[in-house]
Amino acid sequence: MRQAGRYMAEYRAMRERWGFLELCKNPQAAAEVTLQPVERLGVDAAILFADILLVLEPLGVGLEFTKGGGPHIRRPVRSAADVARLPAVAVDDAVGFVFETVGGVRKALADRVPLIGFAGAPFTLASYLIEGGASREFLLTKRFMRAERPAWHALLGRLAEISAAYLNGQIAAGAQAVQLFDSWVGTLSPADYREFVLPHSRSVITRLTPEVPVIHFGVGTSTLLPSMKEAGGDVIGLDWRVELGSTWERLGHDVAVQGNLDPAVLLSGPRDIRRAAQAILDGAAGRPGHIFNLGHGVHQETPVENVKALVDIVHELSSR
């Protein structure tokens, strides 16, 4: 997940001076924000400060980030004609600033910890384009995918190309691992995932520069995990709704897993955090191939000292 955020005073101070898009687009400032959690929390990897939607800006759909921070798309994609009208995108020109951020972060890190880049998966990108922003029920997306099957597959095919180019650009600039975020795909049934999503997520992953580990993640995906593994990824990201040990067993130990603390636990005290972290490490049973992580992003109400406590607790417990 993105590490820097409103729960950190350093980040809030940056956001007083910079709008969200403005911050993403300034490589020096974005690199500074990327490094904040590394300095403050002592995490084992840096996560690029960027956004999955940046790469959609050149599609001319009118991407904005509202004051509250949520994305808004002024001209959403609602028909086959809208899909056909989307212009070609030269990703390198469009998000060169992200690749520059990656280079700056790598230089500043000087190999202290690795840098993880990320992009949105085709379904999640399409859901923003169709809904026009965040959604709870994804009704327009679900209606579009059934009512406009050829246009749906054309759109996701385009987004798979864009997503892969975005990730390959990050890798070329120095990202040492990448995460494919299919954040909202958990709204689908397993059958719908296989028909409408799997081929396109697979298409992203097969286009990526080999030998860079790929993490594949979504929220509420318990029943989709075997299909997500089939779509690809060296690491499958798990949210807190699954039990780590039995889920890893079900997926097979030939794939690594990442997760899976409920970020809401960080609103409690160190005793609860320790207990919950221990349960996850017990589930992993010391097996290589488990990346400890939250099951989703840090809530902005979280006391930063609790996040720091988690990092310390995980380091302590996993060194035993």
Added chain:
Amino acid sequence: MRQAGRYMAEYRAMRERWGFLELCKNPQAAAEVTLQPVERLGVDAAILFADILLVLEPLGVGLEFTKGGGPHIRRPVRSAADVARLPAVAVDDAVGFVFETVGGVRKALADRVPLIGFAGAPFTLASYLIEGGASREFLLTKRFMRAERPAWHALLGRLAEISAAYLNGQIAAGAQAVQLFDSWVGTLSPADYREFVLPHSRSVITRLTPEVPVIHFGVGTSTLLPSMKEAGGDVIGLDWRVELGSTWERLGHDVAVQGNLDPAVLLSGPRDIRRAAQAILDGAAGRPGHIFNLGHGVHQETPVENVKALVDIVHELSSR
């Protein structure tokens, strides 16, 4: 799920004259609304028109339904002291109008189809009391349950008594089956469900008048289903995120299942509806103990003729 709703012109016409709470509280009007889907759609059971929160009104927390239809609680429960201050509730006095509705519906139905009543489960009721309304992340609820363990268990114990009394009142008045809605419990990890919820949901179900079937349902509960079965229920309700056949197998055929069409499919045409209904019936494989249903409520944007088409299609396909 509640069958009557804004997708029906008959219901919208009623709501022009009545506020939501007003409608629930008038037994004659509420009975009329309960019967609308039976007449219009030809469903195999009537679902009581009521709300899970009605029974909380005597707690004095300031329950309102806003214009948009969402519940709002003006004085939410935020501390152990707030829990201790909640007054005793005489359920029979508080929601006598619901029981009267049940009686009126039974009389009007004259045994054409059975009537299903319902209540909220302790976790879902507590989440409304603590958050003050609907929520996406349930952060206050999750913080409360860890930070105030004794008060949490006291609160859920109280809510279990209230919920059971609400259901037993409906049964005494003539409800032929009841559904316990733990709508939002899918936000919890399996371990948290077992520690913070299971004993209280079990407590509701064990208090119910025997020999009336109990349906136990929540959304996004894939990994919680075995624990929900353990808490109780003759029928486990499934949302569309699970595959019905393999999930029933996993739960064991000693329990019945209800579900599980994604209500978003009803925004498509009859061809897609037929295909999706067939897949669910194939999953059930003609085994007795499957109640065909949606995986959650009907979206208000749904064309009513598509809901009618679904009922007809299920009747046709399952009579083969």
